[in-house]
Amino acid sequence: MPCRGIRFCSFGILYLFLNNFIFPTASYTLKNCRVTQNRDAICQKNSLNVFPKDIPERVRSIELSRNNISTLYKTDLKNLPNLLRLDLTRNRISKIESSTFVVQISLKVLTLNNNRLCKLQEGMFDGLVNLIELYLTSNQIQTVAPASFKSLSKLTILDLGHNKLRHLTNVFLQHTPLLQNLYIPANNISTFNSWELSNKSTELVTLDLSQNELMYFRLTAGIFPKLKRLFLEDGIKNGIVWEVNDTSYLRNVVRLDVSGVRSSLHGLQEVLKTFNSSSSLRHLQLNQINNGLRDLINISCKFSKLSYFEIRNNSIKVIRSDLLHDCTYLKLLNLGMNEITEISNNSFQSLRLLNTLILKSNCLTSVPYAVRKTQISKLDLSHNKINILGCDDFANMTRLSVIYLSNNPLLALKDCVFKDLVNLNRLKLQNSSIHQLNGTFKKNKQNLKTLSLINNKLTVLDHGEFEALKSLQTLSLKGNKLKQLKDRTFFGLSRLTHLNLESNKISEITNGTFGDLKALKTLNLKNNQIKYASVEPILYPPFAELSQLDTLDISGQSRSHKRLNFPQNFLQGLTNLSILYIHGNHLTSMHPNTFNYTPNLNVLVMSDNFLTDIHNNLFSPTQKLKGLYISMTMLRSLDFLLHANLTELEMLLVAYNTFSVIREPVMLSLPALTYLDMQGNGFTCNCDNAWFLQWVITNEQTQVFAAYSYECSYPPNLKGRKLLQVDVRSCIVDMDFICYISTACTVIMTLAVSFTHHFLQWHLVYAYYLMLAFLYNSKNKDKRAHQYDAFVSYNANDEGWVLGELLPKLEDEQGWRLCLHHRDFQPGEEPYPEHPLHPH
Template structure:
């Protein structure tokens, strides 16, 4: 059976994980209980929902949306949940369920709509629920059920309509359409009359009917409408002595075996008449009846068939020797809360068949050997009395007793003879007494005792061999005492003990200093030592580790030591080779020794909650090396700043990680990838930073379909302050995403375009770029000269000419201007600095000369370097706006031939220029004008030329 359940669980896990869009949907969580019949359960309860959450995993079988604010169920709310079997929508505000809203749930078996505000169950409301077997509509405002409501619910077995506003029994007609209805709950409505004539046909298969807490004044059965009824609850129905009870034939209720007629007002005559209507009842509750003596009540109620009787709250202060005489066949008797003060030895002498007696919550102080007459008693409940002492003969004859409850009395001591005859006793509960010691109490047995509860007493010491005779004991509860001394071999003889609870005592490190404390318990599997006082001053290894003899221990709890454990010695867990679960929370420890778990290779669950692990080295990857099979770890409230220690911890089997309420800011991809089997991640209440450093985690938490990030929608940003309090899941990660394909496209495209551009520029604009570069140098040179306005010029004029004109320059120009007129000229061949770039020499020559003389010829116009010279000179002209450029035409050049040379043509149109005389013409005027042009100051009026106005006169 367990193998089948496990298989079903694994199958559901696989299907869910495969088909869900992600685990971190809304605020719901997925519950993975192995014990919950193999089903996966989605919990959306107490989340503040106003409507059905969506989307939900398609293959869930159990959905809980209780305790929300949902006010309606609309069509389509469950259209993806065809595999749902159990649906709980209780404790909401639902007043309306649309037609066909539940029709998408063909496999639903259990529907809980209790604690809502539904007034009418309509015909279409439950359409499509062909598999429904349980329907709860209790605690609503139901007033009406439409006729065909249950017509299609052929598998319905249970309907609960308790606590509604139903008034007329005839309104239950629709329930007659349910062929297999077995359980019907109608308690606490407003039915005043129950008349079989109002019900047109019988509830053929009904076995249980609850009509409790209805103000009935009439109960009449003229037809057998309940042929199979076994359980009938009429408690708190008849509150006046004038009600009408009539059953035409007592055979109508002969199938009823269990009857609850408690807390009704009825006289003796009526009671006798009513009891005759139930000839075959075997179990009856007559709690809280008033108006007659209990002896009379029992005479009316104790039929030969009666086996169980509840008589709670009937003020039976004294149990006489005749009171139970009519009930000789009873097996079970409950006398809770009757104020019983005293019992006689013969009080139960007629109840020789009694197997269960419960006299809890009374005023008994002693037993007075009353129970010796009950040799067949198996269960005895005496808790919540005032018993102080137990005599050796009180249980002397109870050789069949299995369970004895003595908790919440005033017992101080128990002698060894008290339990000596209880050879079959299996469970003994003595919690919440005032027992000071149990030394010798169990010296004589009971030898078959399996469960012993001594919680909340005043025990201070456990002596050696105290429980030696209890070799069948499996569970021992000693919590909430004052134990601070446990002698070696205190638990000797408990060879079958599986669980021991010692929490909330005064156990110290000294108490456990001897490993023989737990000697004699070789099969102990669970030990609880939480809330004690033991502590250690360092991680230094202990001489005598306390658990070295407990090789079979599976679970150890040492959490919440009242003075703080502070340190866990490196060999504290020595001997626990089979330990699987270790609770070490709230111990005030700041780090763990790397050898802490070398003795526990099978550890699967580690709880370190509420410790101070703020130091980044408090937990290291080496610490987890010996426990690579760890399945679950809890680190909540430990001041953790990082989970980086998990990266190299090799926790490949970890499925659950809880680290809520810490100081975690970032969760990187490496951490998550180091946990390949992670199924549940809880990181609530951390100090998350909402920026791109967490973008990967946010996207993964929302979209992954392998790990459930619990309550992701509740994660809040702490940093930056501008986003403090905002939802982490709502952070826009799109801005953090880098499209590498697009970047590669842009990069490659840019390279291609740049290559083409460079090729084009090199081929067509190479000299222009070179010129632009040197022009920029000229600009810098000009700027430098402006900063030193008083700087003298080195030359009066720079002569710009083509090499073809060099003879004329040397033979005529230089002699005339330098030799005759004393001007200083700058010439290429003579004044350019050797080794210096030509363009640099040109720039220096132009800017170090007061004027630039351009000797224009056809060859000049074709020369690249001449073009550079005139362009630099033009730049200086337009920059300084001074008369620094003189054009001299040595050849006749028509205007149309200047068109290709745009800059030259523009200069000619806007400036005056000189023309060299033709052969035979007088040259004296030419040389005089040229000398005057060179010597003319730069600030002479030339504005109109520079402003772009044409000048027709020539020098």
């Protein structure tokens, strides 16, 4: 590249070479990763074959899942001593060299799930002295070396699920005295002998042996004094030998899962009898049981402390009144994912402590009468076939606070349905076919705080449709067919903080629609059809009353791909707005006064529009902006940032636009910038971008995301070439180096002058007069002829030698004319009265 400006190319190249060789830069531009503000490196789904080498040392977490890394070498992590978390899920790792983690003394969590490890070797985890969690599920591990866990003295969670282990071994506990949670489901373990795992008391709290098809379970010593959770789901084979020498060995187990076991009824009964009436068992899962379910329920109900009972996915069609008669201590009953069509009226009458009843994913066509005889506070009837709600379906259920009725074919509601639910707090009616509310929420719902009507068929909301919901905080109407929001639609919702109106057909917001929502914090109007004719001010700005609003999403208003505009006072009233989404609206322009009403804006997302040019003053009122997203807007220049004064901006995303040159003043106008994304632009690869290219490589504050993928679009001979591969060193004049040279020369000259003045002062005076004589002689040599060639000055003692030898030699033989004082001076005169060396 030719030099521009000051031609100092050779010195510049030399300086850059020395600077990069002696003082290597700590570049913050990564090839395959990005670093978040929390110092997390995200490198997932990048098709990496090796561990990235350019991750900054300060990073505390690395996400490397879904790549193609096959080997971890001992040099891969040597420069990352501050790591706390490392996730290598879904790679192809089959080998980890010894001492790979020797520097990671701070690492807390290591995840190696879904790789190809076959053996855990000695030295594999050396250095991980502070590791707390290790996840190795879904590998091909068959063997574990005796000293493989030697460094893991603080490990509390070990997950070896879905591998090929055949035997339990004390390796798991020998070097991990603090281990509390051991997960080894879905291996090939057929025998559990307690002495193989440990010969002394352990700290285990959770033991997962599910999906192993155990044939032998022998517990001969009390090695599990703290065990609370035992999972045997689908892990007991028919004909199991269950030997527990003392039932007190499992006396502290709180949760037991024996779902899906393929044992005989007798074998499963033996398992349950281990947890006798003195047990602390509280949570029991009997899901997917094919044989003797009634008998097993009878045994289970005798556990005096059983409070959480799951009987899911058992193909139960009818619940009889005597099935759960003895489960008097239950607080939660989960009968979901069965095929229940009928429930006897007295089925739950004995469950006096029942608090939560889950009947989701069954075949009920109406609300069972049996639920009215309970004192429950939570009821889940979602995913059934209920098509109508009667006025007495929840009669006298005054304690009910949560109802899930989602995914039922409801067509309409009645105003009397929830009349007795004075303590109703949360109601979900989403994914149904409700097209009318019929005044359901106009009275007697004082305590409702969350109402979800997502994905129904509401087209119109009446005035004051929700006026009884004085305590409502969250209302979701997403995915309906609302076309217009009338005045006072939300009358009475003075405490509402979150309103979701996404994916409707709203084209107009009338005056006073949001007037009562004084406490609203979040408003979602995404994917509607709001449109205005021009940017001219409107008489009634839609958000004029929402002074407390924090987040507003009005993106995706142009479903027909027509270009839109927003009035210049569209955001009037939003004085506390912090986050604004206006992307995907096909906006062609924005009035410079648009953000005059949002001085506290913190994050602005306006990507996917047609803003080829942005007015210089558009962002002037948003001095607190920290995140600006303007990707895919066809921007031709970033010069508008020069006038925005965004001194607090930290994140700037301007990917997939049409600008090609980044000027130095633009970047320097953003002193707080830490993250920059410019991918997808076509850059000019000449000296116009020389400063930007050098800045990308050397700056240590701003992370330029995917910079190594930036491509040249000009000049033609470099089109398609990577921007960072272009050599622009010849374009760069390093002013620091020039200043250094200038300063050095000044200092040297000052020292030289001082030295000369101090030690050679009289020599300089003499030289000065010699110079004057030379100048005089040069000036007057042509004005008169010389009478003498030389003046001879001598001591009287040398007069004989001068007259006898010097004069004959020079005058007679050489033809010179000498001036002698005693011979050629006339009395009263001097031979050269005007000569500067002989003043009067």
